[in-house]
Amino acid sequence: IWGAENLELSFKTWMCGGTLEIVPCSHVGHIFRKHSPHFPYNGMTGVNVLKRNSVRLAEVWMDEYKIYYYDRIGHDLGNFGDVTLRKNLRKNLHCKSFKWYLDNIFPELFIPGDAVTSGAIGNDWSGLCIDSACCKSTDWRKPVGLYPCHKQGGNQFWMISKQGEIRRDEPCLDFTGGEIILYPCHGRKGDQYFEFDYKNKRIKIGVRNQCLAISKDKKRLTVNECNANDATQNWEIQSLEDKRVATHR
Structure with missing residues (x-):
């Protein structure tokens, strides 16, 4: 069949x-x-x-x-x-x-076991999760989307690598100053490096004092100055364990 x-x-x-x-x-x-x-x-x-x-x-x-x-x-x-x-x-x-x-036969394949953790990345304030198709190159270089968290994996399944990448096999989340997009992982950190503050539920972008957030209209991912009182910057990472959230530089 x-x-x-x-x-x-x-x-x-x-x-x-x-x-x-x-x-x-x-x-x-x-x-x-x-x-x-x-x-x-x-x-x-x-x-x-x-x-x-x-x-x-x-x-x-x-x-x-x-x-x-x-x-x-x-x-x-x-x-x-x-x-x-x-x-x-x-x-x-x-x-x-x-x-x-x-x-x-396939030594170049990224093995999820090499990731620090994996799961959905959800925003507490909105109930939305980072959601994006990724399996075709035509899905890349486009703004990453949001969708109500459904706990079914699929387009909401992300891996956090030891290099601080948020990746889905070949592509990674990438921020160069505009939209958050999917871009082929390059392993050089920089615009693909994300630092997780599990205690305060923040995702800091690279070495900037900027954090991943959701726009007030709940329609897109955005980046703002890190603010401990800003609920749009509150993120939960499913299955994330305390022992796994050390900063990897």
Whole structure:
């Protein structure tokens, strides 16, 4: 059934002894039907087939790294069925670990485990969270949005790196004096360095005496002089622990 098969083919091929080659002259077409023939799934209404298959993929192939995908979907796995036969097949084929895949096939991938913490970044005063699509380069270099906090991960899932970045895999929040935008992470801190004051619920931007805030009309992210009495600058970071909020320069 359609959903995540492209990832499974890659994982299974590489981890079980095969290779994938890029042939420059080859062309692949993917034609979508107007209506999916797989809904409802086995007569079950309300089942997200893509999500269900993605969870099955994670359970079978991603080992301990599956937790990072589950973080993104708020650990709402749903009923993904029995994957015992698929796990046994992987075992019988003597397939390698997902760590091997990351180390040898995709070493440039940012691993969320390298982050200080992760979760939604919500503003107490407004009930809004930092929210932005990020997975396509067309989502970058655009102002980062706000949306009511929904506790479902997705576009509200952010990682705080050891370098003080607020990132979503490849892009980071970036401030050069205008709007807060998503921009490819460069690792040089500067306009992508954010300092977290957990005690006072402030997010300070770089070495400036400026803090992340929400506009009074609650429509956009903005930057103002840090003010302990300004409720628009009050932020909560889901799952942030005291021991993890040391300043990283």
